[in-house]
Amino acid sequence: METTVELILFFIVGGVAIAAAAMMLMSENAVHSALFLIVNFACVAFLYLMLNAAFLAMVQVTVYAGAIMVLFMFVIMLLGAERLASDSIPRFPWLTRVAMGLTMVFLALAGYFIIESDISSTDPEPLKPMVQVVNTLPDFAGVDVYLNEELVAEDVGFRQTSEFVAMPTGEYTVAFKEHGEETAESVALLNAASLTLEDNQTVALILLPTDAGYAVLPLEKDLETVAHKYETNVQLVHAAPGYNAVELADITKPDLEPHLLVENLEFGQVSETVVLREGSHRFALYEAGALDKAIANAGDNPVKASSVDFLHRPGASNLKGNTTTVYIVTPPIQRTIPGQAPDLLHFTNDNRPAFGGPTSVGMKLYTTYMLPFQVIALLLLVAMVGAIVLTRDAVPPPKKRFERRLANTASTPIVGESSQD
Amino acid sequence: MLESSPVAIELYVLLSAVLFVMGTLGVLLRRNAILIFMSIELMLNSANLALVAFARQWNTIDGHLMVFFVITVAAAEVAVGLALIVAIYRTKKSISIDDLHKFEG
Numbered sequence: 001m002e003t004t005v006e007l008i009l010f011f012i013v014g015g016v017a018i019a020a021a022a023m024m025l026m027s028e029n030a031v032h033s034a035l036f037l038i039v040n041f042a043c044v045a046f047l048y049l050m051l052n053a054a055f056l057a058m059v060q061v062t063v064y065a066g067a068i069m070v071l072f073m074f075v076i077m078l079l080g081a082e083r084l085a086s087d088s089i090p091r092f093p094w095l096t097r098v099a100m101g102l103t104m105v106f107l108a109l110a111g112y113f114i115i116e117s118d119i120s121s122t123d124p125e126p127l128k129p130m131v132q133v134v135n136t137l138p139d140f141a142g143v144d145v146y147l148n149e150e151l152v153a154e155d156v157g158f159r160q161t162s163e164f165v166a167m168p169t170g171e172y173t174v175a176f177k178e179h180g181e182e183t184a185e186s187v188a189l190l191n192a193a194s195l196t197l198e199d200n201q202t203v204a205l206i207l208l209p210t211d212a213g214y215a216v217l218p219l220e221k222d223l224e225t226v227a228h229k230y231e232t233n234v235q236l237v238h239a240a241p242g243y244n245a246v247e248l249a250d251i252t253k254p255d256l257e258p259h260l261l262v263e264n265l266e267f268g269q270v271s272e273t274v275v276l277r278e279g280s281h282r283f284a285l286y287e288a289g290a291l292d293k294a295i296a297n298a299g300d301n302p303v304k305a306s307s308v309d310f311l312h313r314p315g316a317s318n319l320k321g322n323t324t325t326v327y328i329v330t331p332p333i334q335r336t337i338p339g340q341a342p343d344l345l346h347f348t349n350d351n352r353p354a355f356g357g358p359t360s361v362g363m364k365l366y367t368t369y370m371l372p373f374q375v376i377a378l379l380l381l382v383a384m385v386g387a388i389v390l391t392r393d394a395v396p397p398p399k400k401r402f403e404r405r406l407a408n409t410a411s412t413p414i415v416g417e418s419s420q421d
Numbered sequence: 422m423l424e425s426s427p428v429a430i431e432l433y434v435l436l437s438a439v440l441f442v443m444g445t446l447g448v449l450l451r452r453n454a455i456l457i458f459m460s461i462e463l464m465l466n467s468a469n470l471a472l473v474a475f476a477r478q479w480n481t482i483d484g485h486l487m488v489f490f491v492i493t494v495a496a497a498e499v500a501v502g503l504a505l506i507v508a509i510y511r512t513k514k515s516i517s518i519d520d521l522h523k524f525e526g
Contacts, residue, residue: 003427006427006428007427007428010428010432014432014436017436017440018436018439018440018443021440021443021444021463022443024447024459024460024463025443025446025447025450025451025460030453030455030456033456033459034459037459037462037463040440040463040466041466044466044469044470047433047436047470047473048470048473050428051426051433051473051474051476051477052423052477053473053476053477053485053488055485056469056473056485056488056489059489059492060469060492063492063496064462064466064492064495067496068462068495068496068499071499071500071503072455072458072459072499072503075455075503075506075507076455078507079506079507079510079516081453081455081510081516095449095450096450099445099446099449099450100446103442103445103446103449104442106442106445107438107439107442110438110442111435111438114431114434114435114438115431115435119430119431119434119475119478122425122426122427122428122429122430123425123426124423124424124425124426124477124478124479124480125478125479125480125481126480127480355423355477355480355482356476356477356482356485360482361482361485361486361489364482364483364485364486365486365489368483368486369486369490372486372490376490376493376494379493379494379497380493380496380497382497383496383497383498383500383501384500386500386501386504387500387501387503387504388504390501390504390505390507390508391504391507391508
């Protein structure tokens, strides 16, 4: 249903664009031509919006239809050139037919190849999977992580995360070794053979210690932009082997009943994404069911967050809008002490900016395209100076004026001298 | 994540080809230098449309950056070009390209 609406819109707007271009070419008055060109630019800006290029649509309207066309109008009105040169007889009468023929041949060829080629699909190319490594292994100062012998993360410290790396899709075996040891054999992980990367996936590989050795827990993250920019995503991962199921609650207001976010999360499980409002939050980790028990025990009395026994209660974390924060339940650093509560580790990623929005364009512009950006800025400056040089009136050479002033200053003392005489 | 486009990318590229050809016709057939300039803008714009369409198809933002640069270059080109037209008009009292070849120096 929506597809047909958009298709109809495309044909209407495209038709208006072509009609405006034709009117621009055929109108005798240059002012009318400029106005039709503005209509054409506005139609193209609309098509940009349909193509998810919101930022460019904005630039198209302000810079093209606004600034550039105002410049055209200004020059046309300045020169009074509305009807100039439109009725003169063309120098080459055959040119019209030749130009028509050639352009039609070009259009036919282009159309044939566009239709025959393989670009008719409507599905955009999928994104390559992105991988990052989270190290919760207290035994090593830093680890290098390999996917099928390919280094994806180097020297990831304990409780640290690596940058995202794009990887081709496929099956991978995860292995790691301690950073800085040239000869050490890489340590294979227990359940590593099962890692499969698919298109559009964003995976955090959580390295965690188990009783038998080391294991990897793949966490698929949802880094899509949140519906509202004041929202933030929170996920909980249970990566502490040998510990019971846990639950996570929001205790930002200590006098109120804890607000349960995730309940009954077993080891190796990843919770659903919880959407919270941005700002300062305090969380508490409970053993599964602890909160229900506390409420049952309290009876009619209100349950205060401060009165429930918790496993771990980190300090307040300031969650920014449009980010995804993952809380990982990890074993305590000193694993030898029995009965110790698990630790809670968290890391935050910015969500992927919306395709074609100002954020995504700006991020690319200020990283990959910084040098072309500078060059183009310089080009604009040169063009500005060039326009000034080209249009300014011939100024009388400054040398003469200087001589005249010299003559004036020279003449006064002579007059003075003569009066003294 | 980008969803599939309701309109085939092919159609956008076809529209861009049509607009490009119209711009070419304008450059070849019109005698008014300002109109020739406007036709060049039309051609640049149609190329931009194809770039944006392909950027969506390949799911990369680089095409948008190219369009951004093309728009900037177009602005610089218009500033210099119109300054040239004004300078020529001042000496020749005409902006018809048929008149320009008659005057040397």
